[in-house]
Amino acid sequence: MLNQPFTYLLPFPGYQPSRYDNHIIRRLSDLKGQFHDEKAYEEMLAIEDTILYEVYEIKRPEVTGELLSGISIVHPGKVGDEFFMTKGHFHTVLDTAELYYCLNGEGFMVMETPEGDTAIEALSPGKVLYVPPRWAHRSVCTARQEDLITYFVYPGNAGHNYGTIEEKGFRKLIVEQGNAIAVIDNPNHKEDLQP
């Protein structure tokens, strides 16, 4: 970790940072219980523990005033009718925002507050998304062939709370119906848990 100014490249077309501190790989088995079609999930997992998404993190001290950044790459694919997605998380410090700049692909950010407000924003190249403090967020890739690639920035002290979403799920899911993309209520959502 450098205390000098430093740079890194996000080279077209893959946008893998030219330097990074962590390369996180999340597979089907890491999202157990998150996809609503459990039979499709188990059948798919029996064949291969497919990579759903990857994150390249650039580290900084995890304190107020610093910024954490990196690249998120969600691969195309579905579990049953539900598109590949990230685990999604609240920030441990709830009152912290996150910015996403979409570099490639097509998809959605699924968001919700502890109070039950929900929001879904479409992502496409050139679009910036502001996730205000208190909003849990999950990226979903809906392109058939292309990765959804976003550059993200959040405050150094934010932290990740994955547990709440792992236990209760998001209220909304993104699925394919016919040839269209649809937002449905999550049949497995547990209403009573709070972050």
Next chain:
Amino acid sequence: MLNQPFTYLLPFPGYQPSRYDNHIIRRLSDLKGQFHDEKAYEEMLAIEDTILYEVYEIKRPEVTGELLSGISIVHPGKVGDEFFMTKGHFHTVLDTAELYYCLNGEGFMVMETPEGDTAIEALSPGKVLYVPPRWAHRSVCTARQEDLITYFVYPGNAGHNYGTIEEKGFRKLIVEQGNAIAVIDNPNHKEDLQP
């Protein structure tokens, strides 16, 4: 200002945000005393108060946990042998960082700490620059025809301290020597001022 998630586009090729709260225009007269060739500066200003750079700001509450973002556009040109540049600033809360993602053009970020450390990083499309806490920073456009366009993000509570740089200047300047770009010591730098 929205407390819901929101998006904006940075459309190619100009990257002017599809929504913004402020459009700041900085002219030659706003940078009085910053260019080292004062004769060239006065001669240029007598002809026209040229626009040196523009900033599009997306507002959020100026508190810890929020992120402020926007687009900075430095136009090509020189005052004498010195390239067009931004005023440059420390953050009022010194211990706050800033991230720049270069979208277009060629240039440099000139940086220094209150203790007198200096750093200069080249900017080109696809490059991310991390300006750690405590580093004052100024963008310089060195392309002959093209705008230097960067997307910036900094913590909501950072604030801008322009006064220190206005009074003492940066230690280093970016000039043209022959057909090359050179870094020179600022002959007008005042050593004793601290932010």
